[in-house]
Amino acid sequence: MSLDLPALRAAVAAHGVVVRILIVSVAGSVPREAGTSMLIWTGGEEGTVGGGELENQATAEARTMLAATALPRLRTVPLGPALGQCCGGSVTLAWERFDAASLPDALPFARPLAGATALRPTLTPAPGTPPQVRDGWLVEAAPAAGRPLWVWGAGHVGRAIVAVLAPWPGVAITWVDLGPDRFPATVPPGVTVLPAVEPALLVRHAPRDADHLILTRSHELDLQLCHALLLHGFTSLGLIGSATKLARFRGRLSSLGHTAAQISRIACPIGDPALGKHPQAIAVGVAAALIRSAGTGRHAEERDATG
Incomplete structure (x- = not known):
């Protein structure tokens, strides 16, 4: 899956500020695949990254980001040891805050993570390619044609x-x-x-x-x-x-x-x-x-x- 830019723009237009939770990568047995995302706004949400305690904690963290601008956060969560989920794999999540001024203009979309020092990568991933982290930047491709x-x-x-x-x-x-x-x-x-x-x-x-x-x-x-x-x-x-x-x-x-x-x-x-x-x-x-x-x-x- 890839970033659904029209849906993100519509959510920002309707709610002002949204936080997007993105599954960047996965390892082992997990509820959803890389590229899956959900949107959080004050008083509501849309989509799912797999439910359970992973989603419960991820959405709680997302709500803390609604009030203040911040660079995307990236963290790997082992589902069993950290959350007690039976899947046994691990998920790398990104949290990212969007408002009207920070919406991407087009895809592919590259943005720096906290602590990034490298220049913007020239990577142009093929449509439908899963998210990538390259030189401190998070890169998402355009969606593959259905x-x-x-x-x-x-x-x-x-x-x-x-x-x-x-x-x-x-x-x-x-x-x-x-x-x-x-x-x-x-x-x-x-x-x-x-x-x-x-x-x-x-x-x-x-x-x-x-x-x-x-x-x-x-x-x-x-x-x-x-x-x-x-x-x-x-x-x-x-x-x-x-x-x-x-x-x-x-x-x-x-x-x-x-x-x-x-x-x-x-x-x-x-x-x-x-x-x-x-x-x-x-x-x-x-x-x-x-x-x-x-x-x-x-x-x-x-x-x-x-x-």
């Missing part, structure tokens, strides 16, 4: 899926339906909303490596989208419905010129049927599948990188 996810339909299931997945930094969601009135009054931050009278015409604008979920209220529109996406290309394509619906679509898509191998790439039903058909249950199943596939891809890349 994998593109296009959600076609803003009904009950579409809303549940977007609500579950929008907070996850692993996706960049584009949400499509027939008109502005189809969407909820409040859309999660970071979600791109595209009202369209003819949604299938938007397929040409989707990245060819995007994941797609087709959830519209019209079976005919669902079929148009499947047809357009099979022609366009995608990483994955999920269609809400049943085995019966897929069988009918298979025949109609075949008559439109798609091969059996191409049509077999459509997943229907979506989610985990064992969880049930409630919109939230479908959303949980869909989210689990996407997160699992993202993790599999990441681990494969790591294996390739390490030989």
Whole structure:
């Protein structure tokens, strides 16, 4: 994870002064990974660095920093010996105070720690790189781009899926339906909303490596989208419905010129049927599948990188 600069700016605009707690590095068994952060302000907080006594003490220290300007603090905390937590690993935390005058302009973001004597490093970490301490400076990269996810339909299931997945930094969601009135009054931050009278015409604008979920209220529109996406290309394509619906679509898509191998790439039903058909249950199943596939891809890349 990397610094969510828009969220930090919004928190400062709303609360004036915030302290950000950042997990800089980890060793052994720990609740959260490096790059995880949370924000503290007078009377409130957002996010989590793992809960338990670690978070309890970290937030208490953060609140002591709200009143006075200070350089970032950095400390390594052994979870077992220091806090009595069973994880057994250790976490290096940074505490940093932000107000309107101290917000970073852009990423990557480098700032000196207490006692730093070296000049600002010229390090330019790749997007998504975990935080680094270099020559007395704390450096954070720009966030990695989330994998593109296009959600076609803003009904009950579409809303549940977007609500579950929008907070996850692993996706960049584009949400499509027939008109502005189809969407909820409040859309999660970071979600791109595209009202369209003819949604299938938007397929040409989707990245060819995007994941797609087709959830519209019209079976005919669902079929148009499947047809357009099979022609366009995608990483994955999920269609809400049943085995019966897929069988009918298979025949109609075949008559439109798609091969059996191409049509077999459509997943229907979506989610985990064992969880049930409630919109939230479908959303949980869909989210689990996407997160699992993202993790599999990441681990494969790591294996390739390490030989």
